[in-house]
Structure formats: C-alpha cells, structure tokens
Amino acid sequence: MPAENNRDDILLSVDHISLSFGGVRALEDINFDIRQKEIFAIIGPNGAGKTSMLNVINGFYHPQQGEIQFKGLHRKQMRPHEAAVQGIARTFQNVALFKGMSTLNNIMSGRNLKMKSNLFWQALYYGPARKEEMENREVVEDIIDFLEIQSIRRTPVGKLPYGLQKRVELGRALAMEPELLLLDEPMAGMNIEEKQDMCRFILDINEQYGTTIVLIEHDMGVVMDLSERLIVLDYGRKIAEGTPDEIRGNQKVIDAYLGVAHTN
C-alpha cells in the first residue's frame, strides 16, 4: 500500500528507511505515515525490527538509507535529545527509571528540558529557579493525578511493583508534553487488571492531551482494540499496513505469526 504523502494531517512520515548492523539487515525499505492524533501500532514476531524502528524514529539509531519527516521537517540524522526537544518522548521495553529516586522526582526529571534557569540559580533554589520549580511541579502533580499514583508520590520507584513502575515511566514521558509518544511494549509483564488500566490511560492521553501515540505491543487483543491503524513487520520488512480489521484477515500476517509449511 503506497504511503499517501499528499494528506495534510501527517505528523511523521518514514520514507524508505533501511538500517543494518554489519551484515544484519534490521530494517529494509520501510515506508509509512503517522497521522496527527492517531494511535498507531507496530506489531510483528520477535526480532522483526519493531524496537529498531522506534529507535530510528527517536534518533537513537541512524539509518543508512532513507529519511524521516517530522512536523514537515526532513532529517537524515538526529540525536535523541534533539528528538526530545522537537516533541518526541518514549518509554522502554525494560523500565529505565532512576530506581533510588521517588516517583515524584522521576517524573520531575522529565521536565528537565522545560527548565530554563541555570545551574547557579537552581543550586541556590532562589528567584527564577524557585518559581520555575513550582510551575513544573504543578504540571507533574497534574500527571500524578492523571495516572492515579498519588499514593506512591514519595516512594522510591525501585520498591514499586513492575506494573506501577511502567506507569511512572509513562508519567515521565508525559512530563515532556510530547506531541509524539513512543511506547515500547507498555503492557509487557502486566496482569489483566494492570493492562486494562494502562489501556485506559493510553486512550485518555490520546483524547485529553491530543498526543499521537506509536505503540509496540504483543498482546493482539490490546493492539486491535486500541490502535486505529497498524503496520506489521517481519524480518525487517513491512508486510502489511491498515486498520485492525484489514490486518486480521491478511494471509501474509497470519503466515508470519503462525509460520508456513515449506515444501521442497
């Protein structure tokens, strides 16, 4: 399916991206568009290149070929912090938080880019730094309220159960007020109730903040319920793109997941 480049609500378009590590081709000629305010999913079997794709989008990997267009700006290479400044935030497959710091401080660290005062004032905690800290704290408290984690505000995240750590990580990504939120397996290792909560949060983020969300997930039920459109990767290639209903009946996808009999 050709990418419709003529639409005017495209937030991010991935144009003929190829990425290889030495002889291993992780991604091969990938094309797709992400529209504004949609929930977009990337699925595929293990090792299909899903996480690599996210890493390319937020500038962690630099593809050998192709380019990415975000908010109308073309780019070949970008560093992760530049991606962050432009409004791309992400969470990781394995939780990557500061384990010894409280929930509040972890989420506060997501506000780092929004802090303008210099180290001198921050160290003194006086004047502009103090005012800024208070403003940012307000935003963080809104997020804490939104994610319903008031009761763990002061708890070091290392002590929290896994499901809650994932929620804190989502909170930190939200603290950046991103336009594009990349979620790498947000429900991995969660029980059904935690998954339901997480689904509700993702939908609420999308609706309330109007954030565009790209999501990698293995739980097919979740993907089919949440996402408006999705692409399927297999061995670094895009094998399908479409709405959940279109993907469900796609023979290539079924083959990729269930395997096909090889006849000699």
Place this chain on the structure above:
Amino acid sequence: MTEDDVKKDNAFDTIPKLMLYHSKQRGQSPANRQKELGIWKSWTWAEVADEVSNLACGLASLGFQRGDKLAVIGNNRPRLYWSMVATQVLGGIPVPLYQDSVAEEMLYVLENADVKYAIVQNQEQTDKLLEIKDRLPNLEHICYEEPRGMRNYSQDYIHYYKDIQKSGETFRSENPDFFLSEIEKSHGSDIAIFLYTSGTTGNPKGVVLTFDNLIISSRNGIKFDSLTCEEEVLAYLPMAWVGDNIFSFGQAYVAGFCVNCPENSETVTTDLKEIGPTYYFAPPAIYENVLTKVMIRMEDAGRIKRIMFKYFMDLAKSVGIKILDGKPVSIKDRLLYSAGNLLVYGPLRNNLGLSRTRLAYTAGEAIGPEIFEFFRSLGINIKQLYGQTEATVFVCAQPDGEVKADTVGKAYPGVELRLSEENEVFYRSPGVFHSYYKSPESTAETKDSDGWVATGDAGFYDEDGHLKIIDRAKDVGQMKDGTMFAPKYIENKLKFFPYIKEVVAFGNEKVFASALICIDIEAVGNWAERRNLAYSGYTDLSAREEVYDLVQECVKTVNTDLARDEKLRGSQIKRYLLLHKELDADDGEITRTRKVRRRIIADKYGELIEALDDPQQTHREIESQMTFEDGRVGNVQADLQIREVTMD
C-alpha cells in the same frame, strides 16, 4: 448548661443554621481541607457557607423542590458534604450511597428513596447511574464533581458541579433573600437524611433521621468527650455510613471543627500522618493492620532498635495503661516511661499519624485485647463504642478512665438501656430514628410505641455495670443446664490468638460445649519452622501432637476467661478437634466476607459434631470434599484426634 446555651441550642436546630452560625462566629477558621494535586487546600466556614449557598441556589434554578431527594455518591470530599447541606437548605433530603456498590445494588436504594437528583464524584459513578437510568423514571438530573473524562457526555441532564454553582450565583443575585429564607423554613423535627443500612438479609432499609436525631446525638457526644472547635478529623470512612455522618458531619457542624478529606482512598495513611487528627475513628481491622505492620517493620529493624523496642514495649504493657487512666505508678516507672516516650512511643505515634490523637474510637466488631492494649499502652486513648444507625450511632460508650477491651461501656448520656429476658439489648434515646422509609411494618417491629428499639444483639452487664455484647440475639442459645450459649463470643475469643484462624463452637441444647478449630497455616507454620518441626501441608500440620498442645493452651486460657463470668461459666469448651482443612468460601463453608455458615458446616461435618458430643470417642475418621483453587474438586481423608480440655 446556662439559659443562653439552651436558647442557642434551640435556635440552631438544623445543619444549615449551624453552618451560618459558624460562618459568623469563626468565619476565618478552616471548616474543610482536601489534598488536591499534592497540596492541602482549605476552605473557611465563611467560604463553605458561600459554596453551599451557590450550590443550593443552582439546584433551585434546576427546579429543586422541598422534599426532593438527592443522592450523594463518592469518596469523602468537601463538595459532596456541601451537597448534603445544600439539599438540606432547600428542604430536600440527602441520600448518601456506598460508593463501591455496583449499579444494580444502587438501583434498589435510588428507586426506594425516590431519588430525583444525584451529585456524584466522577465519571465512574456517572457511568453507573447511566447504566440504570432507564429503570429510574424519577431520576432527573446528574451532577458530577470531577470533570475528568466527562467531555464527551452531551446529555442535557448531566451537569458539572461548578456550572451549577455558576447558575446559582446568577439566581442568587436575582433572589437575594432566597437562601436565608429557605434555611429558616426548616426545623429540628424535620427529616435530615436517609441512611440505608447494608442489611445482611433482604433489601437494605432506609433509616430516616431528623435534624434533632443528628444534632442532639452530636451534642451529647461532644459533651461526653469534651470536644472543641479545635479538633481535626480525617473523613475516610464511607459517607453512607452513620458513623461518618456523626464524626465528620454532625459533630463538625455542631462543634465547628475542621474535617479533612484524603487525596484518595489509597493515600489515607500518608494523609493521616500529615493531618495528625485529634479525634479518630476506625474499625478494629484497621488497628489490627497497623499493629501487624509495626511488628513486621520492627522485625526488619537493626538490633539496637529491636532491643529498645522490646524493652520499652514491655514497660508500656505493664505501666502505660495505668498512666493513661491516671492510676498510681511508681516514680521509677514513670521516669522510664517518659524516657520511652522520647525514644519509642512518641516517634511511633508520630509515624502512625496518631501523635495528636486525644481520643480514638473503635466499634462494629470485637477488638482483640492485645491490639487494644497495644494502642492504649502507647498513650493513645482508644475507647470502645456500641452503636447503630437506628440510634444515630450512640448506644453505649466507655467513659474516660473506665476502659476495658471486652466491654462496650455504659449507657451513653441520654440513652436508657434495658435487657429483655432473652438478654436482648433494648434502648431509648434522643437519637432513636424516625422510621424506616416506606416500611411501617418493619418500623413497628423494631421500635415499639414507647420508643424502645430492639438491637437484635444479646448482651449482659459485667461486675462494673459495663455492657458486654456477645452475639446476635437470634444466635444465642441455651445449653441443657440453662446456661446462656453465645457461639460468636467464644469463637472471637479463640480467634484473637494468632494461631487460630477459624472456630465453630457448638453448645446449643447440649450438655457441654465443643469446637471445631482451624489453625492459621501461616502463624502455626512459622511457629513449626522455628522449632524445626517438619510437615507436609495443612492436614499434616494440624494433626500434630505439638500443634494440639499449642492450641490446648489457647483453649484453656479462654476457658479461664469464660469461668470469670457467672453467666458464661457453663459454656466452657470441653472437647475440640483441629479440622484437617481450612474453611473455604469455595466450599461454601464461609461467606466471601469470612462469616461462618453454621448450617452448612453442621450438615457437612455432622459426624464430627456427633463424635465431639460423645465423650467415649477420642478420634474420628473423615472424608470430605474440597475445591482447589483451579476449580477442581478432590477428596481429603483424615483421622482427626479429639482432645479434652480441663474446665475451671
């Protein structure tokens, strides 16, 4: 009481009038606090009067009529309390509901109470109402307090709380006298609130309480415990429960103290610590939880801390309660106790959020003597209370200095008590409810024409004239020799031992009492591990001689205790056995809330009960079915030993 006081009491005979009184008397003192976005936000009495006035006027502009019923559903929030007052201002009747009920459970109450308006906390509660709205023709308007997630609700009968207040402001500027003249129309004898009792059998009943019920009961309580306008309470128990309507509503409006609402139901422990209430209420389960947490944390503490804790807690056990009750204690112990206060008790109280607590109550269930004494020895004045919705809480309470773990105290000021021949407790008081809504028959069954109310509980007076509640009156039986047999009383006494999880006692129409006992696998397992006692599982462990010896001691202690009461002396446990499996809700032996189902147990273990009754039998083989966690059903076989206990 001076004549002026009486005049004042008569003039302020409704909650809205009291609110106006405080807004003038102490307009700048805090009336409510709530933690929002990590910060305690407070409202003064003057601000509360303003908020209530806007809301009441807003409701009036929606068409609220005198006598209309308004449901209040949600966690404890200032705005929901104000909704109750605003309803009362307009001569309506607030009906608070249990916020964790599912929609179907709410349906009955909303229908029975003819609810026309509902003010709810959030989207969750709104959704519940929408689910059943087409079966509630009377329900006309729903108002929500938290806007989150509510953007896409376009129904014209759904309103945002602040929008109603805004239209109320306009209404008020057009009708400036409306608010005050509406308040003047109500009097003490008018209906103030409907409180639905959860009802273990059949449908819940709507208990109708008047302003007099609420206010006179609150006033008596304030005098009894000398509460002032300086108190701080944390409102965290359901708003639909009568206790909350006295401790954090009625008494707050009479005395003018501040009611604090937690951020949400999970943050209560932190919020408790931050507020440090001076007046506190909790059911026994909460105190038990706190004690367990403290003990577990102390196990993990360093050696010096552990030794210090043990030394001072032993000291507190021997002298702490005496000091609290103002009894003589040697100077040396007094000094040591103050040192302990500095090193252990003070920091511990602070950590529990109870450092400012002058008065704490527990009620609802029997509390374990150890838990009770732990808190009292720390210097926290925790007392027991016996109450009912129908009595507007107060029936009995323990006066300061006369506190015991196993009584509920003396008749409350203004309450008359009477025991029937079957030992059922009856009372008459200014708090006695008006009626059950739309149910004159059950009103007549419970309350006689002279105003005496049957509690359904059986009890008796101990040597100091304190009432002891022993069981539901219908469960109390008689033994062959005429001794009163109160199974739950005996079972509770045994269950206070950590090694015993469940007990079923038998004795009705029998020559002697006996019991089926289930050990607590965690506590006994731990005990066994510490003495290197190997076991393969529950059945094996509970059949051990050593475990029988352990339980034997518990039963003996209980027997000694029972022997002290003339009336219960004959109901000491003579024979018991340890059951080979835990009582399980999946097998239908207990309810999901862990209440023993006597009839089912009597059927299922009939042969065991027979064997217990027959002094010749020393053991009994049994094969019974049990349901495993995955739903499969299996059979368990065991040969159960029956032991005899000496009786005092």
